[in-house]
Amino acid sequence: MPEIVLEIRNGVKKIANGVNDKQVLLNNITLQVNKGDFITVLGGNGAGKSTLFNIIAGTTKLTSGTVMISETDITLKKEEERALLISRVFQDPHMGTAPNMTVSENLLLAKLRGEKRKLRKQNVKEQKKLLKELCQKIDNGLEKYLETPTGQLSGGQRQALSLLMATIKPPTLLLLDEHTAALDPKTAANLMSLTAKKIDTDQLTCLMITHRMEDALKYGNRLILLEEGEIKADIGAEEKSNLTLEELLLLFEKDRTRL
Numbered sequence: 001m002p003e004i005v006l007e008i009r010n011g012v013k014k015i016a017n018g019v020n021d022k023q024v025l026l027n028n029i030t031l032q033v034n035k036g037d038f039i040t041v042l043g044g045n046g047a048g049k050s051t052l053f054n055i056i057a058g059t060t061k062l063t064s065g066t067v068m069i070s071e072t073d074i075t076l077k078k079e080e081e082r083a084l085l086i087s088r089v090f091q092d093p094h095m096g097t098a099p100n101m102t103v104s105e106n107l108l109l110a111k112l113r114g115e116k117r118k119l120r121k122q123n124v125k126e127q128k129k130l131l132k133e134l135c136q137k138i139d140n141g142l143e144k145y146l147e148t149p150t151g152q153l154s155g156g157q158r159q160a161l162s163l164l165m166a167t168i169k170p171p172t173l174l175l176l177d178e179h180t181a182a183l184d185p186k187t188a189a190n191l192m193s194l195t196a197k198k199i200d201t202d203q204l205t206c207l208m209i210t211h212r213m214e215d216a217l218k219y220g221n222r223l224i225l226l227e228e229g230e231i232k233a234d235i236g237a238e239e240k241s242n243l244t245l246e247e248l249l250l251l252f253e254k255d256r257t258r259l
């Protein structure tokens with residue numbers, strides 16, 4: 001039996017839409033994510049992808065249903081508590097890093113997350129060698145900027161840093177929320193291959209929202225398609241490996257035309 005890392009049971013999210021009306025953002029979602037799954041998440045604008053991530057991360061709570069992480073019910077747990085298990089990388093390169101702090105300080109903060117130890121100058125010095133090695137491993141030159149405030153990094157460098165920060169302590173679940181969307185095509189492709197390498201080497205469990213069909217197809221062992229707050233398709237490894245871009249586009253368009 002595979003180990004289940006995330007389970008959402010009958011997840012419903014409704015919000016008030018006027019006095020008597022309610023808008024359904026998630027409509028009875030049931031999802032099981034197994035350890036080691038790398039799932040790409042597709043869906044048109046407004047399909048509910050970010051809402052799904054928000055209810056997993058705890059930014060917003062379910063109206064009804066349950067969210068479990070490794071068999072623990074976290075439905076009512078606060079975002080801060082969940083952050084010890086769940087890491088998220090956002091689309092905006094400005095989120096997730098402290099702009100006035102250097103790359104090494106940001107990395108060290110991420111490394112000490114959830115621990116009682118304080119960030120001291122001495123720590124930064126001691127850890128610098130380790131952080132340099134960590135940056136070198138991702139092979140995009142970030143190690144040259146260890147003493148640079150992150151506000152001065154390019155979007156691509158900052159997203160690579162956000163990815164490193166999110167994974168420096170391997171999370172139980174990694175959420176990638178269109179983390180390459182704000183980058184130019186070449187930088188996005190580089191970050192995507194870094195991401196895949198990291199997930200593979202560290203054997204991470206990951207959900208990745210993307211609007212890039214090619215990436216949704218190329219990466220991961222599973223693909224889910226959201227439409228109007230429901231999972232319309234859940235494509236496993238074998239079916240996914242045989243799926244062509246044309247077939248995926250057709251599936252996506254079929255769902256879009258129903259909107």
Ligand SMILES: Nc1ncnc2c1ncn2[C@@H]1O[C@H](COP(=O)(O)OP(=O)(O)OP(=O)(O)O)[C@@H](O)[C@H]1O
Binds near residue numbers: 015025047052
């Ligand atoms: N806090 C909120 N208040 C009102 N409506 C909301 C709120 N959050 C989300 N919605 C609505 O819920 C629906 C789903 O939004 P969500 O952001 O989850 O979609 P998405 O699939 O991530 O879309 P996109 O690809 O555009 O980012 C949309 O119709 C959106 O307008």
